Amino acid sequence: MKKIGVALFGMGTVGTGVARLLLESADHLAARSGFRFELRHVVVRDLELRRGLTLPPGIMTRDPERVFDDDAVHIGIEVMGGIEHAATTIRRLIDSGKEIVTANKALLCDQGPELVDYAWSRGRSIAFEAAAAGGIPIVSALRRSLTGNVVHRIEGILNGTSNFILSRMTEEDCSYGEALLQAQAMGYAEADPTFDVDGTDAAQKLAILVLLAFGARVPLESIHRKGIDSLERADLAYAADLGYTIKLLADATLVNEALQLSVRPTLIPLGRPLAAVGGALNAVLVEGDPVGPLCFTGAGAGSGPTASAIVADVIETAIGSIRLGPPPLIDRKDLAPLISSPDDEVRRYYLRFKVDDRPHAFADIAHVLGNHGISLASIVQKEVRGINAPVPVIVVTHETSLKALRAAESELDGLDTIHPPLVRIPIVD
């Protein structure tokens, strides 16, 4: 049986999961793959850190040169995270003849096409199944299984931390802050959760999926992005009353041959598959012609699920399949659709106003919206205890452009019966 030497860069949560799987399942992997994988080096910054896994003696090191110099290493696995140092390491690995497996979404979002080109032009490959949705094999699905399709839409719940927080807020009727504390206590959120809750992480993953599915390279700034940290529990409850749930939805939709890109809280009808994705799970919905809608659900992060994707990549790299076919993540200017402006987007919206409880307040809202061509699907006024307190009014619009809605909003701002905040959340149907 052929031996394949492997080196691991990074030994945090994901790296530990990868090392565990390679060491503890070595026989199983050999029986299923036809290769015996040998973990020869684990490169870390801090040798003293305890990791809950005992490595064979002598393989942990702070010196990456040991890997570059070792001809028995065939595959380098990068799970350090970060951009500059990871990019340099990957280029050095390629220069020294190694194949690459990485889970680094920030890096691939930033310079995936350049790295892929660097590798392929030197006869080497980069595999990255773990970079988009953890344990869900969506990279392979888009690169391999759906090539015959024209993809129209990708929708995803791509950040498990946000989904956990929103699920908690909905199920336990608690605030964003309380749910975040729970997520941190249970290990679903980092001490600094900024990139998870502000949509950055999900947008990076969406950019990778868009490059795979549409051949379009999209700068992060072109993805209309809004986080979950300003969501109020009241809106989750009102949405539920109306038959919706609110998710941080990553969306890339082809409309009039241009791509609309967003990551933001979105109302999803309760019957839709993505509405049922709870807890820290991820999900990706792909709509292609002729396959129709396909939905993939599973763990998008965590030690085990991410290790599953990385080890699958290690095996596929060893058997040589990653190198076959056109290189992935290539910017296909000949094929890629244009990126559309958020202003052109036509959607239904959930709006919440606070209005004085006076006879005409209701009618005022409907009139102003109507003047801008926005018709209403439903309007609900919630009862509030206390005299003269402003009451929440929830409006669900029919389809409207964001441009028209913004114009209506600034006119509504001028009415003295309506108080901030105005909450505006798009609806997906």
Next chain:
Amino acid sequence: MKKIGVALFGMGTVGTGVARLLLESADHLAARSGFRFELRHVVVRDLELRRGLTLPPGIMTRDPERVFDDDAVHIGIEVMGGIEHAATTIRRLIDSGKEIVTANKALLCDQGPELVDYAWSRGRSIAFEAAAAGGIPIVSALRRSLTGNVVHRIEGILNGTSNFILSRMTEEDCSYGEALLQAQAMGYAEADPTFDVDGTDAAQKLAILVLLAFGARVPLESIHRKGIDSLERADLAYAADLGYTIKLLADATLVNEALQLSVRPTLIPLGRPLAAVGGALNAVLVEGDPVGPLCFTGAGAGSGPTASAIVADVIETAIGSIRLGPPPLIDRKDLAPLISSPDDEVRRYYLRFKVDDRPHAFADIAHVLGNHGISLASIVQKEVRGINAPVPVIVVTHETSLKALRAAESELDGLDTIHPPLVRIPIVD
């Protein structure tokens, strides 16, 4: 750009979809795959049949020898169905140096390992993504993306016709017969729907998934099988009251290192992902270690979705990836788990009795079940109009072996307060 010659055997619904995709999306496929696919022959039994698609002149033929003799054909696509003639055709294609793509589940279930061995030993490949769940790329997921995992369980809704019928019965409170007529009118069911509704089709697909995931070759007879044709609408309604839906569930679960295999109507709690799979959709749930549960949902049949899977296979065959790694569908006697006997299975059950509406009837049932060590999670008696009519009693048991339940049932049969039929449906948790 390299030209790849393709021949199609069979031009029914699926064959027409494949021909349409190869012809109408030729430029898209070339841009995405790097190959130009040329449909050179379409072999049919009946040249006169109208198919709603105009083929290039001269490529339709009744003579398969034209394909065997044409060195410019690299790939033969078999979508004729049936077993003997399809097997002979595939062997002849391999003998004449062609690679194979097939959607034929009955054939692969019957002689997949032999055909794979025949192809691989002659330096040729067989791809079959379309054979297990139509447009859902589950074959690729199990063969490629999940190799690092030990799979514990596969659950699937693998027959769209049955799922459509059950969804209709639930949503419209109609009988099996009425829902079947609707399915036939809408093209979801054949004139003779036997293999769809009796579980044969789903069992064939399950056998393919089990061979991929566990390396275990299972004869169809070892899959505990029950169809949906004897289901009554009352049970769907009672199940809904209790918080369940009834699906034709294909299940392969590892318990004490032995495989429990079944295809049968099963109660699924409404919160579970598979419970939400409606209409003619298919779904596959895979539980692996370390990936956790993954769920794939999409169209399991139909012209477009099946063509999507077949054309993906054609492209992967052309780029050469299908040949890489250990051959699929190989009976791994060294790795495969044992098949467990249905008697050893431990489950919760939904039971429905008809009992005389007399004081002790209720207690009698509980006593007899209790005597066999079966405790009850809930018991519901439904009100019925009319004096002295037998009333339905629904019992949900805690976990019990099928052996104990059968013994209890035969004792209950002897009680004169209880009338047939006894309805027994397992519950998955």
